[in-house]
Amino acid sequence: MLLFTGKSSLSTFYFYLNKAIFTRLVFLLTSVFFTCSSVWAQSEPVAPAYPKVMMYMGVLHPLVTFSDQETVTNFDTYYVVGFPTGVNLWKSSKIGFSIEVVPLIRADKEGSKMNNLLFHPGVLVGLGKGFTFAGRAAFETSGRYGFTPVLNKVFKTRSGSYFIAMPLPVRFGNNHSATFTIGLQFGVVI
DSSP states (O other), X not given: OOOOOSHHHHHHHXXXXXXXXXXXXXXHHHHHHHXXXXXXXXXXXXXXXSSEEEEEEEEEEEEEEEESSOEEETTSSOEEEEOOEEEEEESSSSEEEEEEEEEEEEEETTEEEEEEEEEEEEEEEEEETTEEEEEEEEEETTSOEEEEEEEEEEEEETTXXXXXXXXXXXXXXXXXXXXXXXXXXXXXXO
């Protein structure tokens, strides 16, 4: 135990106090430097790892369908709604593959029923800034087939990723005229 009784004793006390503070400060700064040096070394953003798998669910509203015989609008004499569910496998940020299944429900004055199931595989092309083009083949249980170009925009928020899409289905077969439909789709990326 040290007795501090004079001016020299007080200066000795400050010396030991300053030395202890200095030692702790050096230790703290050294620890921070070695802990954070690996973080400071990574100045470039980390690119997402590919391949990347993403799933989604949505609601599809076919708005209007054109054929050489007639133009039919949804909500007029009946209402059709689809529930697309799919898996996207992105090989890179520019190219990917998608598989989608869409059950379609039709409601009219006589009732409602699931009248069609659509199998929708396709290729994805990333256009940048959240936009994606999907070129899909289409195979329906109603006997129709064709293709569907889709333009899609993803919106990222704090609560997740959402999308809006405009599918443009073209269908043939089953003894019906060829049709072209304009649709609107909303959904969430899981």
